[in-house]
Amino acid sequence: MNTVSSLLDAAWHERYRKISALNIRSSIYDVTNRCNLRCKGCFFFSSNEHEAAIEETDPAKWRAFVRQEKERGVNLAILIGGEPTLQFDRIEAFYQVMPTFCATNGQIKVPRDRFPDMMVGISLWGNEEDEKVLRGRDTFAVSSKHYEGDPNAYYLYTITPKQVGRMEPVIRKISDVGLKVHLQLLTNDEQVDGFFWTDEKLRDVRVEMDAMLDAYPRTVISSKYYHEIITTGKMLGRPFGWNECPSVTEQLDDRKPQPKRLIRFVRWASDLRTVHRCCTSATRNCATCKDGAAHMSWVMVNKRAHLKSTRDLQNWIEVYEMFAKLYRFIPW
Numbered sequence: 001m002n003t004v005s006s007l008l009d010a011a012w013h014e015r016y017r018k019i020s021a022l023n024i025r026s027s028i029y030d031v032t033n034r035c036n037l038r039c040k041g042c043f044f045f046s047s048n049e050h051e052a053a054i055e056e057t058d059p060a061k062w063r064a065f066v067r068q069e070k071e072r073g074v075n076l077a078i079l080i081g082g083e084p085t086l087q088f089d090r091i092e093a094f095y096q097v098m099p100t101f102c103a104t105n106g107q108i109k110v111p112r113d114r115f116p117d118m119m120v121g122i123s124l125w126g127n128e129e130d131e132k133v134l135r136g137r138d139t140f141a142v143s144s145k146h147y148e149g150d151p152n153a154y155y156l157y158t159i160t161p162k163q164v165g166r167m168e169p170v171i172r173k174i175s176d177v178g179l180k181v182h183l184q185l186l187t188n189d190e191q192v193d194g195f196f197w198t199d200e201k202l203r204d205v206r207v208e209m210d211a212m213l214d215a216y217p218r219t220v221i222s223s224k225y226y227h228e229i230i231t232t233g234k235m236l237g238r239p240f241g242w243n244e245c246p247s248v249t250e251q252l253d254d255r256k257p258q259p260k261r262l263i264r265f266v267r268w269a270s271d272l273r274t275v276h277r278c279c280t281s282a283t284r285n286c287a288t289c290k291d292g293a294a295h296m297s298w299v300m301v302n303k304r305a306h307l308k309s310t311r312d313l314q315n316w317i318e319v320y321e322m323f324a325k326l327y328r329f330i331p332w
């Protein structure tokens with residue numbers, strides 16, 4: 001039987017050792033139900049998750065909740081919404097207690113005197129043209145001014161089918177403002193015309209993602225195995241979907257047999273009591289879900305399956321390293 005030691009040389013074994021010591025336990029929190037944008041294809045609003053719970057507004061209750069989460073074993077809080085930067089007091093409740101990641105559209109700046117090293121992921125849905133169609137404005141024009149050169153911020157570039165063949169200028173402008181970028185794919189939850197994936201587009205986007213990683217290795221935080229997984233929806237011949245997804249809320253996970261999953265993972269609504277099914281929306285079709293974090297986590301929880309060969313295990317290490325970099329557990 002293959003073991004980690006039998007498959008890796010000394011250099012890869014050292015990389016493996018660093019990530020295997022991390023023991024990341026994440027959960028996701030809706031900080032608010034409000035947003036200063038209304039993007040077409042936003043899973044939160046399109047599935048009415050903003051109406052699933054009434055926001056808890058008492059700062060003391062948020063602080064007590066975060067302490068409970070820490071006691072539950074969570075060591076990475078992923079803050080989403082709505083737009084978390086509309087509620088800095090709630091962000092602070094997390095930031096003071098545990099490693100915290102804040103997803104934002106970048107239109108309100110996270111004050112660095114208050115949150116000096118909090119990792120910030122800024123959403124970007126393509127070039128100016130696509131952003132105006134899908135999000136009503138060119139968000140990059142504002143977010144890039146807020147975060148230029150910030151060592152604890154990066155762009156989360158959601159690639160749409162219309163971006164295929166046109167990614168390079170987007171990556172270049174991110175590089176030019178001294179920021180990193182992580183790539184993910186639009187799921188098109190609101191069936192916007194012209195933004196559907198086809199097999200051909202998925203094949204093309206994979207080639208282009210690989211080319212961007214080769215051309216901008218210091219800017220693009222990614223791995224070719226991740227590109228393969230997210231564009232094919234397959235890992236080691238197994239199809240992604242409900243039966244395999246690792247990012248399902250623990251108390252709602254009644255799957256039998258239970259697949260490998262994120263330990264103790266919960267996605268909490270903003271009343272601090274209600275939970276959502278998974279890291280995206282309960283109305284999303286799992287068969288066409290392109291969620292990047294769920295695909296990354298899918299690889300990460302399936303280490304044993306990657307002990308088939310040296311290349312498979314190296315692929316697993318690269319995806320794990322990518323996740324750890326994106327959430328500040330290891331340096332870029």
Ligand code: SF4
Nearest residue numbers: 035037038039042105
């Ligand atoms: S900025 Fe984010 S939360 Fe707000 S509408 Fe757009 S996708 Fe949804």
Ligand code: SF4
Nearest residue numbers: 245278284286289294
């Ligand atoms: S919608 Fe995506 S993230 Fe949610 S359970 Fe289905 S596959 Fe997983």
